[in-house]
Amino acid sequence: MKKNYFLILITLFFYLGCKEKPSIIEEDPALKNLGDNVYLHQADMAVEFRVAQGELEFWNSDNGDVTKLTSTVCKKFKDDFDFIIVVLNNAEVPKSSNYAGLFTSIKNDIKGIGGGIYDFSANYGTGKSLKGIVTLPAIDFIKNGPLLHELAHYNAAYILPMYNIGKDGKQINHYDHWGYSDAGGQMGGFKPEFVTSKLDGEANKYQAGYKNKEDGFGVTSNGRNKIPYSKIELYLLGLIPKTEVPTIKVYSGLSLPVGETRKGVFYATEVKTYTIDDIIAINGERLPSVENSQKLFRILTVVVSNRPVSQKEWETVNADIEWFTKQADDGNNDLYNYWEATGGRATIKMDGLKGSLK
Ligand SMILES: [Zn+2]
Numbered sequence: 001m002k003k004n005y006f007l008i009l010i011t012l013f014f015y016l017g018c019k020e021k022p023s024i025i026e027e028d029p030a031l032k033n034l035g036d037n038v039y040l041h042q043a044d045m046a047v048e049f050r051v052a053q054g055e056l057e058f059w060n061s062d063n064g065d066v067t068k069l070t071s072t073v074c075k076k077f078k079d080d081f082d083f084i085i086v087v088l089n090n091a092e093v094p095k096s097s098n099y100a101g102l103f104t105s106i107k108n109d110i111k112g113i114g115g116g117i118y119d120f121s122a123n124y125g126t127g128k129s130l131k132g133i134v135t136l137p138a139i140d141f142i143k144n145g146p147l148l149h150e151l152a153h154y155n156a157a158y159i160l161p162m163y164n165i166g167k168d169g170k171q172i173n174h175y176d177h178w179g180y181s182d183a184g185g186q187m188g189g190f191k192p193e194f195v196t197s198k199l200d201g202e203a204n205k206y207q208a209g210y211k212n213k214e215d216g217f218g219v220t221s222n223g224r225n226k227i228p229y230s231k232i233e234l235y236l237l238g239l240i241p242k243t244e245v246p247t248i249k250v251y252s253g254l255s256l257p258v259g260e261t262r263k264g265v266f267y268a269t270e271v272k273t274y275t276i277d278d279i280i281a282i283n284g285e286r287l288p289s290v291e292n293s294q295k296l297f298r299i300l301t302v303v304v305s306n307r308p309v310s311q312k313e314w315e316t317v318n319a320d321i322e323w324f325t326k327q328a329d330d331g332n333n334d335l336y337n338y339w340e341a342t343g344g345r346a347t348i349k350m351d352g353l354k355g356s357l358k
Contacts, residue, residue, distance in 0.1 A: 030314065034076045034357070041309075043318045045351045046087075046301035048309050049073055056306040059088050061096040063135055064304070066104055070133070071125030073302055079127025080356040081300040083151065085142065086135045087317060089305035093137045100224075101146040102135040103153035112286035113236050114158030129298075139313050142301070142320035146224045148341050149186045155236040157187045159283050160274060163252045164219050165266070171254040177220040180251040180266065184210050185230025186341075190217035190264065192249065199265065205257065208264045216263030226334055228341045235276070238286060238293025239345040245276040299350045321350045 031039040037050040049069060051059075058064050069086065093100065106126060107119045121130060134150040136142065157178050164174035178189030190208035199205040210217040210227075232248060234240040253269025280286075288294075303309050303317055323330060325348050327339045338348040 030311070036072050036076075038073055038076055040353060040357070041314055041318070043314070043351075044353050045318050045321045046303055047073060047076075047353065048303045048305055050308070051304055051306055053306045056088065056304060057096070059086070059135070059304055060090065060094045060137065061098075063102050063104065066133060066135075067124055069302065069304070070130075073300070074126050074130070076358060077300065077353070077356045078358055079129045080298055081129055082131050082294075082297040083154075083299045084130065084133045085147070085299055085301045085350075086133060087139060087141060087301060087303045088135070088137050089303055089307075089309055089313060090138050097137045099135075099137060101137075101141070101150040103150045104133040104135070105154070106130050106132050108154070110155065110238070110286065110288070112280065112284040113155050114160075114283050139303070140316050140320060142317065142324050143225065143335070146221060147324065148225050148229070148336065148338070149221050151338075152186050152229065152233055152237065155238075156233050157183070157236075159232075159236070159279050160248070160250060162250060163254055165254050165256055169256060171252065174219070179219045180208075180254055180268065182208070182249045183230060183232045184217060184222065185233045186221065186227065187233065188218045188220045188222060189230075192246070202267075204253075204267045204269055206251070206266055206268060207262060208266075214263065225336055225341075228336050228343070234342065234345070235286065235290075237342065237346065238288060238290055239295070239342055241290045242276045242280065242286075245279075247276075248274045248279070250274065295346045297346070297348050298356075299348060300353065300356075301350055324348065325350050 030042050033039055039048040041048065055065060070084065106124055107121050107130065108115060109117055121128065132154050134147065136145045136147065138145065141147065153176065157176055162174045162177065162179035162181055164172050164179045166172040177187045178184065181189045182192040182195060183189045184191045190210050194209040194213045196207045196213055199207050207213060208217055209215050210222045229237065231240065231245050235242060235245045250272045251268035255267045257265055257267065301321060324337050326337050327347055329340055330337055338346065
């Protein structure tokens with residue numbers, strides 16, 4: 001019997017082996033055509049969505065036809081994905097683009113993070129799993145763009161009124177980034193240890209920074225994938241308990257000193273301090289809590305292109321996905337993948353798309 005099995009196996013192998021070769025030569029080896037201009041790349045980490053030139057230009061200048069993309073691409077797959085990342089096939093950010101990254105909210109059922117409970121999935125033709133869409137305007141932006149920042153827009157920063165300074169020098173309300181506060185992290189702001197008060201001996205004058213006291217800070221971000229999430233961001237992501245969150249100081253009554261050349265220097269007439277219990281009193285407890293929160297997120301990456309994506313472009317996208325989802329330190333202190341940014345507390349899975357095909 002053993003011999004017979006062996007023979008059958010050899011025959012089968014030979015048969016399949018011979019049979020396979022011509023079909024590989026005849027078909028495009030890299031892409032599986034899913035129909036409707038959607039192609040799955042053989043690396044099984046992303047799909048290509050081919051669009052007309054005008055449609056790509058719409059994506060390049062605004063957020064594009066998101067509904068067309070979601071309703072076309074999502075019907076090829078089971079409802080397995082938490083986020084879609086749209087990568088526009090541009091070598092660099094086009095001049096027409098006014099963004100380095102965008103987040104489109106679709107659904108939220110997490111309590112206690114501000115921003116409310118909502119579900120727009122019917123408008124996008126998506127299932128119950130999809131929470132939002134990140135749009136990145138250049139082919140290498142999974143690694144070199146603000147992906148950690150855009151993903152965090154799902155959870156932050158909606159818990160407190162924040163403030164910024166408008167172009168006219170007057171204070172404006174700013175709700176979805178950390179602005180002039182010491183919540184410093186992916187969503188902007190500075191670090192409490194890098195704040196100098198009474199600068200130049202003036203009562204309301206401050207200098208603040210994210211990495212040190214001299215280099216200032218960003219009101220909306222602090223450098224793409226170059227920094228990890230802050231404590232309050234990790235709490236809002238459901239990855240640390242409230243006991244690990246420090247107090248947050250929010251500065252208001254803002255203005256800029258005239259002729260100031262040093263970075264991060266501003267006037268503030270009021271500083272409000274919020275403990276995590278104050279934040280919970282305003283927004284409620286984060287539910288699900290850190291014990292029950294989601295720790296594994298699945299992402300469907302869609303490369304939007306007006307022509308077939310080249311092998312070199314696929315290599316960039318696939319290598320960037322491998323880097324972003326690697327569950328280990330990448331050895332580069334200047335860049336943070338998701339595992340590093342969350343301190344190994346959560347995982348992103350972007351491969352294995354074939355297993356989710358309908
Ligand atoms: Zn933002």
